[in-house]
Amino acid sequence: MSRAGHRHRDVAIISFAQLPPVARDAARDEAELVQPVVNQALAEAGLTRKDIGFTVSGSCDYLIGRPFSFVSALDGVAPWPPIAESHVEMDGAWALYEAWVRLQQGDVDTALVYAYGKSSLGDLPAILTTQLDPYYLAPLGIDGISLAALQARALLDSGRASERDLAAVAAARRGGDAAALLGAAYTVAPLRAHDCPTVADGACAVVLAAGDVARRSARKAWIRGIDHRVEPHQLGSRDLTCSPSTTTAAEHAGVASLGAIDVAELHAPFSHQELILRDALGLGASVSINPSGGALVANAMMVAGLARIGSAAARIHDGTARTAVAHATSGPCLQQNLVCALAAEVSP
Amino acid sequence: MDRDDGVLEAPYRLEYTYQRSTGPVIGRFLTGLRDGQLEGVRTAAGTVMVPPLEYDTQGAATGEAVKVGPAGTVTTWAWVTEPRREHPLTQPFAWALIKLDGADTAMLHAVDAGSIAAMRTGLRVTPRWRAARTGSIRDLECFIPADAASAAVADAAAAAPSVTLFPSPVRLDYTVTAGHHLSVYLRAMQDKRIVGGRCPSCTKVYLPPRGACPTCGVPAAETVDVADHGVVTTFCIIRIPFDAAPFPPPYVAVAVLLEGADLPIYHLVRGIEPEQARMGMRVKAVWVPDEQLGPTLASIKWFEPTGEPDADRAQIERHL
Ligand SMILES: [Zn+2]
Numbered sequence: 001m002s003r004a005g006h007r008h009r010d011v012a013i014i015s016f017a018q019l020p021p022v023a024r025d026a027a028r029d030e031a032e033l034v035q036p037v038v039n040q041a042l043a044e045a046g047l048t049r050k051d052i053g054f055t056v057s058g059s060c061d062y063l064i065g066r067p068f069s070f071v072s073a074l075d076g077v078a079p080w081p082p083i084a085e086s087h088v089e090m091d092g093a094w095a096l097y098e099a100w101v102r103l104q105q106g107d108v109d110t111a112l113v114y115a116y117g118k119s120s121l122g123d124l125p126a127i128l129t130t131q132l133d134p135y136y137l138a139p140l141g142i143d144g145i146s147l148a149a150l151q152a153r154a155l156l157d158s159g160r161a162s163e164r165d166l167a168a169v170a171a172a173r174r175g176g177d178a179a180a181l182l183g184a185a186y187t188v189a190p191l192r193a194h195d196c197p198t199v200a201d202g203a204c205a206v207v208l209a210a211g212d213v214a215r216r217s218a219r220k221a222w223i224r225g226i227d228h229r230v231e232p233h234q235l236g237s238r239d240l241t242c243s244p245s246t247t248t249a250a251e252h253a254g255v256a257s258l259g260a261i262d263v264a265e266l267h268a269p270f271s272h273q274e275l276i277l278r279d280a281l282g283l284g285a286s287v288s289i290n291p292s293g294g295a296l297v298a299n300a301m302m303v304a305g306l307a308r309i310g311s312a313a314a315r316i317h318d319g320t321a322r323t324a325v326a327h328a329t330s331g332p333c334l335q336q337n338l339v340c341a342l343a344a345e346v347s348p
Numbered sequence: 349m350d351r352d353d354g355v356l357e358a359p360y361r362l363e364y365t366y367q368r369s370t371g372p373v374i375g376r377f378l379t380g381l382r383d384g385q386l387e388g389v390r391t392a393a394g395t396v397m398v399p400p401l402e403y404d405t406q407g408a409a410t411g412e413a414v415k416v417g418p419a420g421t422v423t424t425w426a427w428v429t430e431p432r433r434e435h436p437l438t439q440p441f442a443w444a445l446i447k448l449d450g451a452d453t454a455m456l457h458a459v460d461a462g463s464i465a466a467m468r469t470g471l472r473v474t475p476r477w478r479a480a481r482t483g484s485i486r487d488l489e490c491f492i493p494a495d496a497a498s499a500a501v502a503d504a505a506a507a508a509p510s511v512t513l514f515p516s517p518v519r520l521d522y523t524v525t526a527g528h529h530l531s532v533y534l535r536a537m538q539d540k541r542i543v544g545g546r547c548p549s550c551t552k553v554y555l556p557p558r559g560a561c562p563t564c565g566v567p568a569a570e571t572v573d574v575a576d577h578g579v580v581t582t583f584c585i586i587r588i589p590f591d592a593a594p595f596p597p598p599y600v601a602v603a604v605l606l607e608g609a610d611l612p613i614y615h616l617v618r619g620i621e622p623e624q625a626r627m628g629m630r631v632k633a634v635w636v637p638d639e640q641l642g643p644t645l646a647s648i649k650w651f652e653p654t655g656e657p658d659a660d661r662a663q664i665e666r667h668l
C-alpha cells in the first residue's frame with residue numbers, strides 16, 4: 001500500500017545473481033559480463049528467456065567510452081526473437097524501478113533486470129566529472145572523491161561524526177582495526193583510502209515476478225514499496241550532512257510499515273555516506289547493515305545499487321531476514337536516492 | 349599492445365568539442381566574471397543565490413542580479429595533495445564551498461592556501477583573478493586566504509558584448525581492451541588467417557567470434573578458420589570525400605560473406621569500376637605485404653573480384 005492509499009500490484013524479487021567484482025576484467029566484453037549473471041538468475045528463478053515479459057538494464061556508455069555499449073551487451077541476454085526491452089543510463093537499481101512500474105500495468109508477470117559496469121578501461125574520476133553541472137562545476141575538473149571529501153568535512157564539522165567514526169565504518173566493512181586505519185595518510189583530506197570505494201568491474205541480474213509466477217516461486221522477497229527522490233544539483237543549495245531525499249523516498253516506499261528491520265543494504269561508496277544514510281533512514285543498532293560488504297568494498301559502477309537490492313533480497317530468500325531495506329544512490333554526494341522496502345510476507 | 353593474458357589493448361581518446369550556450373542568467377554571471385565582478389541572483393524567497401541559476405530549489409524563477417563578495421567564508425573544504433590534469437591548480441590546494449559576502453548559498457572553487465594547516469572551515473578568502481578572462485568560472489583562478497591578500501582588484505573591463513557561449517570541451521582517455529574473443533580474431537590476422545567462432549547450440553559461425561551467441565545465450569567459443577574469399581552480400585558506393593576516407597571517391601564498401609562464416613564482415617573492394625559492383629560478386633582478400641601484417645583488420649588491404657561467376661541470390665538471401 002502506498003502512502004496515498006493506492007494498492008500496488010504485488011511484485012517479488014525471485015532471484016539474484018552477480019559476478020564476484022574484480023578490479024579489472026580485461027578478457028570479458030560487455031555481453032560476456034552480462035551472459036553468466038542472466039543465465040544464473042534465470043536458472044535460479046526456474047524460468048527461461050521465453051518466460052520473461054520485460055527486460056531492462058542499467059549501464060553507462062561513458063565508462064567504456066563506446067557509444068551504444070548497452071546494445072552490445074544485449075547479446076548476453078539472447079534477445080532473438082525480438083524481446084520487449086529498455087535501458088537506463090543509470091545504476092541498475094533504477095532499471096529495477098522501471099521494471100516494477102512496468103509490472104504494475106498487469107499485462108506481463110515477469111521482468112529481467114541487469115546491470116554491468118566496466119570502469120577499469122577509463123579514468124573514472126574524469127568520467128564522473130562529465131556528469132556535473134557543465135557551467136560551474138565541470139570546468140573546474142572536480143572529481144568524485146573530492147566532492148565526497150567536501151561532504152565528509154561538512155559532516156565532521158557538524159559534530160555528528162569524527163574521523164574515528166569513519167574509520168569504524170571502514171573497519172566494519174573491510175575488516176581491520178579502526179584505530180590503526182587512522183594512521184594512514186589522507187587521499188583527499190579528510191578522506192583516507194579506506195574511506196573511498198574500491199572500484200570494480202562487475203555485473204548482476206535480478207528477476208522480478210508478479211501474480212501466479214510470483215506465488216509459485218520457491219523464493220520471494222516481496223517489494224512492499226519503492227521510491228526515488230532527487231536533490232538540487234547545486235551543491236551550495238544542499239545540506240550535505242544529511243540526505244532528505246533518502247528520508248522522503250523511505251516514507252513513500254513504506255519503510256515504516258515493515259516494522260522491525262532485520263537488514264539494510266546501503267549504497268554508500270564512501271564511509272561517511274553510510275553514517276548519513278543510517279541517520280536518514282533512522283536505522284538503529286539492531287539492524288544488520290551491509291552484511292554483503294557494500295559498495296565501499298566493491299563499487300562496480302552502475303551495478304552496486306542493484307546489487308544492494310539483490311543482496312537484501314538474498315537475505316530474505318535464505319531466511320536470515322524477514323524484512324530488509326535496500327538503498328541505491330546516484331550523482332555526487334548522494335544527490336539522488338532510491339529506497340526499496342522488502343519483506344518475506346506479501347503486503348497485508 | 350600485448351597483455352600477459354593475450355588480450356589486446358590500445359589507448360583511445362574520446363573528445364567532444366562542444367560549445368555551450370549560457371542563457372541569460374548564467375550568461376550574466378559569466379559576463380560579470382569576465383569583467384572582474386561577482387554577482388548572485390535574488391530568489392523569490394528573497395535570498396541571494398551564488399552562482400546564479402534560472403530557478404530556485406522551489407522551482408520559482410529567479411530575479412535581479414545582486415553584487416556579492418568579493419570576499420567570502422569557507423563552509424567546507426577538502427585538501428588535494430596530488431592535483432589532476434583537469435584541476436585549476438598544479439600545486440596542492442583545497443577545494444572549498446565558499447559563501448561570498450552577501451550570498452545565502454555557497455559556491456565551489458579552489459583555494460590556494462599553501463598548506464593544509466592554513467585551511468579551516470570559517471576561513472576568510474578572496475578571489476585571485478586571471479589576467480586574461482573569457483567568461484568562464486575559471487576566470488577566477490582560485491581564492492586565497494584574505495589575510496594574505498593584497499586583494500588584487502581585477503583590471504577594469506573594456507566594453508565587450510555579453511557572454512552567450514563558451515567552449516566546453518570533454519576529453520576522456522581510455523585503455524580499451526579487445527576482450528578475449530576479438531583478440532583471438534585480431535591476432536590471427538597477423539598470420540593471414542581469419543578466425544570465426546562457432547556457437548555450440550545453433551552452429552552459426554560468427555565473424556568476429558563473440559562471447560555470447562545472441563540467439564542461444566551461450567558463448568560462441570569454438571574457433572574455426574574461415575576462408576579469405578567469399579561473396580558480396582551488399583555494397584554501397586562512396587561519392588562524398590571526408591577526412592578519414594581511405595581513397596578519393598568514388599570507391600566501394602562491401603559486406604562480404606566469407607566462405608565458412610554465417611555473418612558478413614565489412615570492407616572495401618578495389619579492382620573494379622564502382623558501377624560494376626553488385627550483390628553476389630565473388631571476391632578475395634588482398635593482404636598487405638608480410639612485413640606490414642599486424643593484429644588488425646587493416647592487414648587486409650581490400651578485396652578484389654575473383655572473376656568467377658556470381659553467386660545466386662538464394663545463397664546470400666538470409667544474410668541480408
Ligand atoms: Zn547460437
